[in-house]
Amino acid sequence: MEGDLEQFLADTWHDIAGFVNESAVYIDHAATECLHWYTGGKVYSFFKAAGAVSVHEQAMYNFRYIKVQNCKKVVIISTSINLTFYQRTVKMILEKNAFEHCTIITAAHSSVLNYDDTVSTEDRVDYAKLKRDVKSWMQSNQQLEDCSVTILFRPVFISLIDNGLFVTPPFSDLLSPLNSGSIKNSEYAVEHFVSLFNSLLTNLNLREDIYSMGKFSEYVAEKLETLPMAIERRNSLVGATGKGVSVIFVDRTLDLCTSTSNNTESLLAKILCTLSHLPHHCNDVAINMYPLFSGPQKFVDVPGCLASSDKTLMNILITKTQKEVLATANKMLIDILPTKENLKLREKLKPKPATRISAHSLKKLVNKFKDIDDLHTISESSKKLQVVLGIIQALTSEKTSRLELLISFEKLVLQNIAVSRDSTSVLGQLSSIIKTREKHKLHTDSILAFLVHIYALAGTEIQFSLQQEQQLEEAIADAVFEDIIKLKGNTMKTSMYEQSLSLLGVTDAETIKETSAKIAKHIMTILHEIAQQRASLHNYTSLMSKSSSQEIVRRVGILQQLLTDMLHPDRFELPDLHQRSPSFISAGLNLFSKGRIKHHPCDNNWIIIYVIGGVTPEEIRETKEIISLFNSNCQITIAGSRLLNPIDIVDKVLLSSIDY
Numbered sequence: 001m002e003g004d005l006e007q008f009l010a011d012t013w014h015d016i017a018g019f020v021n022e023s024a025v026y027i028d029h030a031a032t033e034c035l036h037w038y039t040g041g042k043v044y045s046f047f048k049a050a051g052a053v054s055v056h057e058q059a060m061y062n063f064r065y066i067k068v069q070n071c072k073k074v075v076i077i078s079t080s081i082n083l084t085f086y087q088r089t090v091k092m093i094l095e096k097n098a099f100e101h102c103t104i105i106t107a108a109h110s111s112v113l114n115y116d117d118t119v120s121t122e123d124r125v126d127y128a129k130l131k132r133d134v135k136s137w138m139q140s141n142q143q144l145e146d147c148s149v150t151i152l153f154r155p156v157f158i159s160l161i162d163n164g165l166f167v168t169p170p171f172s173d174l175l176s177p178l179n180s181g182s183i184k185n186s187e188y189a190v191e192h193f194v195s196l197f198n199s200l201l202t203n204l205n206l207r208e209d210i211y212s213m214g215k216f217s218e219y220v221a222e223k224l225e226t227l228p229m230a231i232e233r234r235n236s237l238v239g240a241t242g243k244g245v246s247v248i249f250v251d252r253t254l255d256l257c258t259s260t261s262n263n264t265e266s267l268l269a270k271i272l273c274t275l276s277h278l279p280h281h282c283n284d285v286a287i288n289m290y291p292l293f294s295g296p297q298k299f300v301d302v303p304g305c306l307a308s309s310d311k312t313l314m315n316i317l318i319t320k321t322q323k324e325v326l327a328t329a330n331k332m333l334i335d336i337l338p339t340k341e342n343l344k345l346r347e348k349l350k351p352k353p354a355t356r357i358s359a360h361s362l363k364k365l366v367n368k369f370k371d372i373d374d375l376h377t378i379s380e381s382s383k384k385l386q387v388v389l390g391i392i393q394a395l396t397s398e399k400t401s402r403l404e405l406l407i408s409f410e411k412l413v414l415q416n417i418a419v420s421r422d423s424t425s426v427l428g429q430l431s432s433i434i435k436t437r438e439k440h441k442l443h444t445d446s447i448l449a450f451l452v453h454i455y456a457l458a459g460t461e462i463q464f465s466l467q468q469e470q471q472l473e474e475a476i477a478d479a480v481f482e483d484i485i486k487l488k489g490n491t492m493k494t495s496m497y498e499q500s501l502s503l504l505g506v507t508d509a510e511t512i513k514e515t516s517a518k519i520a521k522h523i524m525t526i527l528h529e530i531a532q533q534r535a536s537l538h539n540y541t542s543l544m545s546k547s548s549s550q551e552i553v554r555r556v557g558i559l560q561q562l563l564t565d566m567l568h569p570d571r572f573e574l575p576d577l578h579q580r581s582p583s584f585i586s587a588g589l590n591l592f593s594k595g596r597i598k599h600h601p602c603d604n605n606w607i608i609i610y611v612i613g614g615v616t617p618e619e620i621r622e623t624k625e626i627i628s629l630f631n632s633n634c635q636i637t638i639a640g641s642r643l644l645n646p647i648d649i650v651d652k653v654l655l656s657s658i659d660y
Helices: 002-017 029-039 043-049 083-095 121-142 180-203 215-226 228-237 267-274 311-319 322-336 343-348 359-371 375-380 382-395 399-423 426-435 444-458 466-487 496-502 509-531 558-567 584-592 617-629 646-655
Strands: 023-027 054-057 073-078 101-106 148-153 159-162 165-167 206-213 243-251 606-612 635-640
Touching: 002 029, 002 043, 002 159, 002 180, 023 029, 029 043, 029 159, 043 054, 073 083, 083 101, 083 121, 101 121, 121 148, 159 311, 180 206, 180 215, 180 228, 206 215, 206 228, 215 228, 215 243, 215 606, 243 558, 267 311, 267 382, 267 399, 267 617, 311 322, 311 382, 311 617, 322 359, 322 382, 359 382, 375 382, 399 426, 399 444, 426 444, 426 466, 444 466, 444 496, 444 509, 444 646, 466 496, 466 509, 496 646, 509 646, 558 606, 558 617, 617 635
Parallel strands: 023 054, 023 073, 073 101, 101 148, 165 635, 206 243, 243 606, 606 635
Antiparallel strands: 159 165
């Protein structure tokens, strides 16, 4: 089934490439990220090979001084549904240039493009109003009479990270809210998402059974079920040869414990926690390429990345143990070394036992490449070298020691909560950690992620004492106060937490104290909401498991539990998984049979589990492990809004809800 997804992406991008010959190309960040993973990080080369004159990032600040010389055609690739974007950004591109032919390729279907209510339904069809607007901008700017405008819908929204894993960059911010009353705030984004998901199913000739877990997922499932285009597609496939797929939507907020855990065996998770993202990317990291070169080489300012056309590299980073990854990286480096010019160098390198391979030994091996004159060999293997450098930089990062400390705290908290239950002193210990965070070199946002982890783990099973919660709130308020004071003289705001505090605009000590207390109270309110997220579930209220009295308690995520039950040969009933009626006909049958006809996700050969809010590499590793345990005929693809690290949850769940 991954082959179907790969073909879908190939068809989409090569179709788009057919429009760019002799054109200036402007592409937005989300579309760039989709193409980035498809091409293995070679976005620019992809368009140049297709005949593009130039390639530009679609960002407002880029257009003030850029004018494309000797070019009459422009192709604008966008994933936005906001009409204002087209009215401002597209207009600015056209004002700065003298294009005679404009092609807009948009991932916003005409049925979801966010027009004002004043625009008639007829004008939305085939983008008629937008087309007229674009033509008028071109004519008024260049006094052109003969100009042409083409607007095309193409479903650009998927990045295939690994076989069995994809993310959706245009929806990287789509997250199930903690409060079901806020669901309607995401209506436009959800309508956009289901229209694109329907396009995927249409392209693959699939008829879906839709399931959901969580209030927001139920809302998304309903939107997909009732989408007119989806109804038309399903009806056309009744009795036809279309394949079946089970689509399961899951709320990320049901399990914020797994997504804020640093205790992970997946090396990709460590990479995401230690290295910075590529600019304007949510799923790939920037890898420093300087170690490969001698001297002050200016051109290596361009960072490396993980995206590769060889999906086995990502699979290794996700599923293999650290020892196995290091051994694989060591073998890759030795294999890359040229066989002729550097034969003596290869002979000097004695094979190391796997237990003796470390990030530092890999680093020494990488230094050997500085002595190699055959740049062709290095460039041919550049992707493997980028991945190896990413591994080295993650494992030798100063952040790694802080992660190890947080992991030890996590393990202690899990056992403490499991043993002492309501009498736990975890929050008291955490208040002490907050007060001594500078001594431990811990940042406040990492501690906030740890707080989310604890409350999500406790759920409704554990009731923390009011006294300890008051102490915790005071400790948070003091920490925020201290951080605001520190930031007053600091112009560099590196983290989202620091940027959020700087937006408060408070200066005098009394106001800072009041603001800090308000933020701490707000954080405690959010934490209580996090703890309530699984209250409506039947089987998955707990994330703690203990198989025997001799074993220690383990954290078991929602996806782990769901997959284990779903793939079990006994086909357990899944009361927490709500199914939408797959079609009008099926709904009718269910009505007459009074609900006796029940489907199971494994009735179809392909299951797509999409986590609204994102997935972690560790979850992918765990789910792949579970899938391998069961001899199931189903192929399972895990998907989500984005790849997550713990700080992402702090940004999206705690900081974004602060009232500035």
